[in-house]
Amino acid sequence: MKISRREFIRKMAALGFSSALTGTLFSLFACGPEEVPVTTSQPPVPPEPKLSPAPAPPVPTVSPSGGAYLAAARGESPADLVQTAVKALGGIERFVKPGNNVIIKPNICVAYHTYEYAATTNPEVVGTLVALCLGAGAKRVRVMDQPFGGTPQQAYAKSGIEEAVTAAGGQMEIMSNVKYRAATISEGRDITSWPVYGDVLNADVLINVPIAKHHSLARLTLGMKNLIGVVLNPGQLHFNLGQRIADLNSLVRPTLTIVDAVRILMNHGPTGGSLDDVKLANTVIASHDTVAADSYAATLFGLAGADIPAIRSGAQMVLGTMDLRSIKIEEINI
């Protein structure tokens, strides 16, 4: 049956429009779990997830070469600190294999200030990590976070991280609503399910790069709390913040945590805004164990891991250790 070009285009347009409209109507009246905004203090209860979360790749606690469990580097150049700390753990090759799909999750929570205000992760730290991963043969290195203050575009630019990542050969990703899915937290003691960014669960390597900051409720926001950036409805986590952060960390397990303590925010966190609250600690901490890295970072504030609710809960769930005396720590001054 012959059909004119105009007729064809018209029919295709009508088909496309009506299917989009049908899809809209369908979804408006039959909401999926991902789109339901949480309006009670309970997290959304999803139907059986079709895909189970990807199992975390196994990372040995002690590297075959006898590398450190945790490394802390002190010095002037953030790039050198990152490279030194990672090397002390056994090198980036221990964590990133050729062909890997890598996601780096820094703290880009607000678009308000440049990195000197210690509200967002140091761009040089992030850039160096991107370069390291690509050097280890990673196929793709993406950097992302979901800011709560300001748009991602603004925050990526203002923090300086976009520039550093692009220069190093990585890609910034604007986290899309489409990619969140309800994930089961089987080891969760308070929450058993939460919407999590699908790509983070599917990545080969997740590198967690927080900046160490004061936080009124969490006391300090470090690596464990940094993972809040990959879930929806973070406000609902605050009702039992320490335990819920730990539960989240039992599901989303970074391959490597690098705590940016080049500058740390001593007060008025997590948003900052006053240089008086910033202290130059010139330190970078690295470990595969987020609980341990956070515990070490707490000492920079004069606190111990046990003082931080999330770290306590994490240690109780054996997600890591907060006993710094029981692990091999390498401290390097450059």
Added chain:
Amino acid sequence: MVQVLALLLFFYLLLGTLQGSTTVLPHDFFFRLDPLAGISAMIASRSWLMPMALGAIILLLAVTAGRAWCSWLCPLGTILDWVPSPRPRRDNLDIPSYWRQGKFFLLFTILLAAILGSLTLLILDPITLLFRTFSSVILPLLDLMIEVTETLLYRVGPLQPAVAWFDSLLRGIILTEQPFFLPNLLLLTLFAGVLGLNAVRPRFWCRYLCPLGGLLGLLSKVALIRYKVNNEKCISCRRCAITCHTGAIDPGQKFAADAAECTVCLDCVDICPTRAISFSPQLGLASPQPYDPRRRHLLVSLAGAAVGAVVLGVVPHLNRAEPGFIRPPGTDEKQLLSSCIRCGECAKVCPTGVIQPSASVGDWDGLWTPRLITRLGYCDYSCNSCGQVCPTGAIAKLSLDEKRLVPIGIARIDKTRCIPWAEGQQCIVCEEMCPVPQKAIWLHGGGRGRGRIADVLRPEVIPDLCIGCGICEYQCPVEGEAAIRVWPTAAPV
């Protein structure tokens, strides 16, 4: 075609009206060109508004080449040309009728209302109407449809990379953080009405209602270049009258055209089989028409404007009937009402969608002026875009540092609903989100800084530091109305 280019430019500038983006021309270029909006705003605010002076170009165009704006540059006009309309029949041509007075009525009422200080009727300006409809109704609708379709398709594994790629192209341009705009149905109805009237006559809006067309039409009566028909060549085939988009050619007057109705599209020149029609310089006033405005029309408009002013003078929040509105930073309420041309630029550029067109029953004077609804969005601490895009300066151009110091409201906590105060459970999301460097919320039950968390932390607003940005209200996890809300600063304690 010039028409298509002008329309594309309009949409390019509309889509480019985003926080921090630059476009080849200023975002508000079409509003600056709009002489009706410019004149009205200058009259109402009793001040010279430099950016709007660009409208003089279009006025100059009108006295040179008649209503050429309407056919060649007006984006609404171009759209109306494409909306289907009944083709005039040879025996039922539109003879210019007294309906055409409608646009003059509207024009006079707008100008008289402006003298009385009100710009509410500028919602009927064609440029503001088109911009607002697209930015507040059509783009959010597209956003919703695309996101829903994407979410559905994303569940199909093999399609995921394609969906992700498509999403990344649109994110930030069409897929924005702006949730929706409250009076969207009203806006859509108005726009649908304007388009729907094409079913009665082609370009119905342009012929009978458009106040900008009325303004340019009056000036066109002295236009230099005008329609001229050579009656010796004319064979009375009526093709010109059938083709004319605004029905300006009158067979009953030997195919003369009214200069105030002719939009200089030049289609008649092409269609005339004997080349009897031309556009050439002519001096002197165009011949009068039966529907030309007369003094009594002016008086009726004046009466209408006066009645309107009385009705508009009833302002609910000045009579304590409502709490009043939170306005963008850099506005003065009185100056806002007399300078805001209802263009919708501020609402479009706002990255969080907190700026909403006001459509509150009883507040007709402020209809479609910007107000902040801090439960739908928040005034972003990193943003000062609304003032940058406002064409009339109704919202002042503040630097980011200046804007951060301007309080637009004050937050107040309802301790009967706030989770720590009312239920003894931890929260303090409001304090966490507060962007002020010293934090405008302090917490009972534990020191600040490196203090101890002895019991549940309970928030308290520090009035001197709070700038009313509303991120606390926006993020408050309480269901429905937030437990911490921003109030206009003049509200009683």
